[in-house]
Amino acid sequence: MIIIILVYGLVIGSFLNVCIYRIPHGMSIVFPHSFCPNCQSRIKWYDLFPVISYLILGGRCRNCRTFIGIQYPLVEIFTAGIGVGLYFRFGLNAIFLKYIILFCLLIVIAGIDLQHRVIPNILSISGMIIGLLWAVPYGGTDIFHAVLGMAVGGLILLPLAYFYPQGMGMGDVKLLAMIGSFVGAKVVLAALFCGSALGTVIGLILIGSKVITRKTPIPFGPFLAVGALVSVIILN
Ligand SMILES: [Zn+2]
Numbered sequence: 023m024i025i026i027i028l029v030y031g032l033v034i035g036s037f038l039n040v041c042i043y044r045i046p047h048g049m050s051i052v053f054p055h056s057f058c059p060n061c062q063s064r065i066k067w068y069d070l071f072p073v074i075s076y077l078i079l080g081g082r083c084r085n086c087r088t089f090i091g092i093q094y095p096l097v098e099i100f101t102a103g104i105g106v107g108l109y110f111r112f113g114l115n116a117i118f119l120k121y122i123i124l125f126c127l128l129i130v131i132a133g134i135d136l137q138h139r140v141i142p143n144i145l146s147i148s149g150m151i152i153g154l155l156w157a158v159p160y161g162g163t164d165i166f167h168a169v170l171g172m173a174v175g176g177l178i179l180l181p182l183a184y185f186y187p188q189g190m191g192m193g194d195v196k197l198l199a200m201i202g203s204f205v206g207a208k209v210v211l212a213a214l215f216c217g218s219a220l221g222t223v224i225g226l227i228l229i230g231s232k233v234i235t236r237k238t239p240i241p242f243g244p245f246l247a248v249g250a251l252v253s254v255i256i257l258n
Pocket residue numbers: 058059060061062063083084085086087088
């Protein structure tokens with residue numbers, strides 16, 4: 023079972039890479055076939071194996087030899103690793119599937135936020151809708167928790183985004199609302215706390231080691247995503 027989840031995770035991770043690259047450019051995530059961003063050459067089917075192709079080609083395009091970035095195998099390995107982690111924590115059931123959807127969304131959002139400092143509405147808003155709809159078949163308290171989680175997640179960052187827009191964007195507000203719609207109020211607060219603590223520590227380390235200055239904007243989305251992962255594994 024673990025091997026099956028690992029293989030699926032790597033393949034899904036490869037698709038998430040396509041989403042991270044194409045969604046900010048307004049491109050379709052289905053067509054065209056995968057191509058090299060530098061020379062536009064179509065990537066052959068035998069070069070599309072997650073991680074393995076990357077290692078064989080040394081992370082370069084077969085045609086133009088441009089380095090394509092460590093992000094690709096990392097996203098594939100993260101996705102597979104999260105899949106296995108969720109399987110160990112929850113087993114193979116509807117909860118597992120719900121969190122797979124949440125973390126696939128979060129991986130794409132974190133990747134786009136890191137590269138472009140934006141969180142596309144198409145991801146956060148559709149995520150909120152999926153989070154709410156998921157609770158419907160379970161009825162009563164589950165719908166209540168999803169709505170409450172979304173409200174708490176959205177409202178808690180709203181004043182910060184209003185009074186301190188250079189540090190907190192509306193993208194982060196909608197992202198936390200989306201996380202809340204999947205995990206409920208208790209876990210979304212834990213995710214915010216955990217993400218803020220992690221962001222502060224990493225920010226201080228980067229400023230201390232002069233990699234960035236105090237003025238450099240740090241994307242919050244990736245930290246919220248990690249905070250959500252830790253909180254879901256520990257609390258849910
Ligand atoms: Zn190329």
